[in-house]
Amino acid sequence: MALVAGLLPSVGYCAGISFGLMDASINGIHQAMRSGTLTCxxxxxxxxxxxxxxxxxxxxxxxxxxxxPDALEQADAMDRQFKRTGKISSLYCIPTVLKDNYDTADMPTTAGSASLAGAQPPQDAYVVSQLKKNGALILGKTNLQEFALGGVTVSSLGGQTKNPYDLKLTPGGSSGGTAAALAANFATVGTGSDTANSLRSPASANSLVSIRPTLGLVSRAGIVPVSFTQDEAGPITRSVSDAARMLDVMAGYDAADPVTALSDGHIPKTYTAFLDKTGLKGARIGVLEALFGKGPEDQEVNRVMANAIDMLKKNGAIVVPIAAPELDTDRLNADLDVQKYEYKSSINSYLNTYSPKAPAHSLDDIINSGKTNQSLQKFLLSAQSYKNGLNETAYKDRLIKIHALKIDLANLMAENHLDAAVYPHQKRLPVPIGEYDQSERNGILAALTGFPSIVVPAGFASPTDDAPRGVPVGIEFIGRPWSEPQLIRYTYGFEQATHARKMPASTPSLARY
Known part of the structure; x- marks a missing residue:
């Protein structure tokens, strides 16, 4: 597997030249293939x-x-298969990009780190195998915040990814490579991972949809870990319908990640059954006021959110203001996050699955390599300092508080008879390139509780010279455990009412198409 530069195929004749590629959906692609106007x-x-x-x-x-480099060869094989059988599986020939912390047996998996350059996993991650089994064509691997430890998508191996809506801004993180690729129409769908914000932050910053599932719905096996308490994997897409189709394939039991046993009995036949344009009607939606910013840098997001809340009301939702100061995300990040306690044991266990020829087999090896981005040093050294973070009193205290938080959030929703709650995923817009801290993000609430949440485009900040269409803002919906069907119904209803997504100006349609 080669790096991108200089190794892409030359342009050739496209049988599907009349097909509209920009923001194409899974369903639209398959319709074009069935009609004979598009080939894989x-x-x-x-x-x-x-x-x-x-x-x-x-x-x-x-x-x-x-x-x-084998993408076109694999596409030709799929074309032959379709010609022979006439059958199209759920993700047949859907070009998919994977965050480069998903194990792939046929290409390196490096978590964006030069300390793992060339590392080759022995097998695909469970989710990758499921995607391929259902016909997905893996187009490539995307850049990420190195080891998924941050929110601006910069890595020692891949450098800095830009936000296609404003090239001076970061794309969020840590799954910002996947998000930028999808916003720019480099693929149809993609995957990400999330320990605190990392699926939803880049979705918010790139006018995309992402689902952080209930803990246990999607296997984390074969994904470079950070925290077994907080990690989750999920889809990033340009639409709720494509996210639902991805979740159909990604959800399910995997013995290699025992927590997925909890999903038994909670997975519908298909999540697409809940794509209801009138899905907001009668839904009782709480607005978590403590998760809104109050500074001048937060006002553009607050303006977009005010319009989004008005749209909830106009489309039949019952909106309930909820103060809930105990859910303040700065406090949750400071007092409950357990990443630094779990990281050493998690990453060491993962690295031990590599072959002896792998460039690193422990956190110590990674640090001693001197090949990590400077933004990681404080966290890596903090995690290394614990002989066994899982035995720390502070860690055990945090686990107790996390359990209490789950009860508090469930109780808040029950007391107020809420079907879901909403808030901005990011209180402020993405930070400029060169800054390493994407502050004021609200993802920690779902990450600690394991409750499901979905980010969907809410609108755009005011246009500027650098961002002629504005910078995207995402609204996050959170629900009770296993309420993905309901959240899909609400977010699809919101998406169809607002049509808030816009493509970035920096990557227009190519003239030859």
Whole structure:
């Protein structure tokens, strides 16, 4: 597997030239294939051409770490299969990008770190195997905040990814490579991971949809870990319908991640059954006021959120203001987050699954390599300082507080008869490139409780010279455990009422298409 630069196929004839690639959906792609106006080869070629045009030149988004050199060959095989059988599986020939902390047996998995350059997992992550089993074509691996430890998507191996809506801003993190790639139409769908904010922050910053599932719905096995208490994996897409289709494939029991046994009995036949345009009607939605910013830097987000809340009301939702100062996310991050206590044991256990030829087999090896981005040093050294973080009194105290938080949030929703609650995922807009701290994010609430949440585009900040269409703002919906069907209903209803997503100006349609 090779790095992107200079290794993409040359442009060729596209049988699906009349097909509209920009913001194409899974369903739209499959309809075009069934009608004979699109082939798998032409679809993949068009995405490869966009990567070539925009990832390392032009706006130079720097979203991709690797591109699959066998993508066109695999597309041809899928075209032959479709011609022979006439059958299309749920993700047949859907070009998919993976955050580069998902194990792939046919390409390196490095978590964006030069300390793991060339590391080759022995097998695909469970979720990757499920995607492939259902027909997905893995187009490549995306950049991320190194080891998924931060919110601005910069890594020692991949460098800095840019936000396609404002090239001077970061794309959020840690799954910002996937988000920038999807916003720029480099692929149809993608994956991310989330320990505190990392699926939902880049979705918010790139006018996308992401689902952080209930803890136990999606396997984390084969994904470079941070915290077994807080880690989760999920889809990032341009629409709620595509996210629901991805969740159909990703959800399920995996013996390698025993917590997924809790999902038994909680997975519907298909999440697409809950794509209801009138889904907000009668829903009782709480607005968590403590999760809104009060400073001047927060006012653009607050303006967009005010409009979003008005849309909830106009589309039949019953909106209930909830003060809940105990849910203040600054306090939750400071007092309950357990990443630094769990990291050493988590990463050491993961690295032990690699072959003896892997460049690092422990946190000590990573630190001693001297090959990590400077933004990680404080966290890595803090995690290393614990002989066994799992035995720390402070860690055990935090676990007790996390359990209490779950009860408090469930009780808050029960007392107020809420079907879901909403708030801005980020109180302020994404930070400029060069800053390493994306502050004022609200993702920790779902990360600690394990309750499901979905971020969906809410609108845009005011346009500027650098962001001619504005910078995206995402609204987050949180629900009770296993309420993904209901959250999909509400977010789809909101999406269809607002049509808030806009494509970035920096990566327009290519003239030849």
């Amino acid at each position: 080869h032409s679809l993949v070629q068009q995405y490869l051409d966009r990567i070539q045009a925009y990832d390392k030149q032009g706006p130079a988004l720097n979203a991709m770490l690797y591109v699959n």
